[in-house]
Amino acid sequence: MRVAWALLLGLAAPVLAADAGGALLPIQDRSGDPALAAEVQAALRARLFPQGEQVDAAGLRDAMRRLRLRDPLEAPPRLLAELAREVGAGWFFAATLHQANREPVPQVTLAAQVLVPAEPDLAWAGFACATGLDGRKLLGRGLVEDAGELARGTARRLADDYLRGARAGHFATRRVPPARGGYLRAPLSAPGLGAVAVIPFDAVTDREAAQHSAVLTDLALAALHRRGVRLVHPGLVAEVLLQRGVQSRGELDGLTRAALGIATPVDHIFTGTAESYRSGATSQVPDPWIAFSARALQVDNGHIVWADGLERRGSDGSGLLERNRVHGAGCLAEQMMEALVGGLVGGSS
């Protein structure tokens, strides 16, 4: 199937320069703070391409406009291949600014994916979150009050994560306890899962449901990638859902599942639901409260092979002097997703 895909996409994009460089796509700003989005974009560019980009940013924007490519994660690889051919890029770094708060405590939540146009798999997925209180020490030292500084630092960390190919990342020392009450049909491993397609999460949160759904979907991609799971290109998944005319979020019917199985090299489907997502960002000491569930299905028969859910507050298990307290909603969600995915794929969490 992979060979067939490579051939098919190869026909669509016959010539990609062998030494084609990468390109940073315009950041997807879901936070409503274009100034911080621009800071993140600049910091990512400086870190990823210290010698300067080979691809002209203005030309890239024009080509995207011409191809009507707005959200690169929903663009099928064939469209990305066309974009790559036009601008002479070999891969794309697509970042999303999910959350950006300036007051009372600065918070930034970022996600990114690396898309290789001629590949049916997602090349890389990452996630980074930070608040101004994360590095707080005694007597208030280590506080970051400038949201711009925090955004630049978080963007650099995300870029470094990609450049290092790091798997464990910065959260390795603080883990949410293993989920209890979950369901696992049989022990699974990353190779045993095969290729996994992440269907966008749905959200039953009171407000900003679309944003919470997007954060958790990006988090699922990042957490599965860190565990070494092969991920199907989200653009391929979006294309199948579009062709089927369904707005699938958090669930999938049998026909769409079968269509996905035929159109993409997928073995399992991963999706879930955001049940509660309170960032507590308006408080001086944010105490996020998050609940979500996730499940994995076999593509060939639709059996749910794993299901689990977690609910946590940032103040849970904060310990002496609240040293382990989690202030950022994105940071808490990241730890929770790591714990849940650890339950599915196995590992130390």
Place this chain on the structure above:
Amino acid sequence: MSRTKLPSLLALLALAACACGGLRTTQFLHPDFNFAFVERVAVVPLENLSDDTQAATRATRLLVTELLASGAVEVVEPGEVRAALARIPGAGPTPSSEQVVALGKALGVQAVVTGSVTQSENMRSGTVVVPVVTVDLHLVETESGQPVWAATESVRGGGAGAKLLGTGGEPISETTRRCVRRLVRRLVR
């Protein structure tokens, strides 16, 4: 501790115990039905009878996870249930006996879980907000379309601290989760 303080402390603890947790449960159990026969169930999206627009979706999702977590039964993927319902004319959150039988054949399940969220609201008591959730569930077997189990559970959220001290209560999703978990435990114990 002095003897005079002990009764008031006990009274306070008793009050705290009453202030949180569940209310009464009503349950029906078919006396002749063999529940071991049920290996695979489908959860029909619950009906929303509350003012909270997301209540039924939330409770349905939580119910699927709790049923799977119980390890007692296999649960059909919710998207497949929705698609099967769409193929059965007139089927909705409260399917008729014939529709339940048709659903059983379409999905290969021995029973269908239906029900409704009759209450999902944040009630204000002075300065304290207390979430209250009431869920009504039915298990209907798919050979005859007859209910074999039914229960209603009502749970009031927030710990004693929230009510006695006026601190922040819990989100309604947590109250819903506890309500659904209690119902599932009644079903699969």
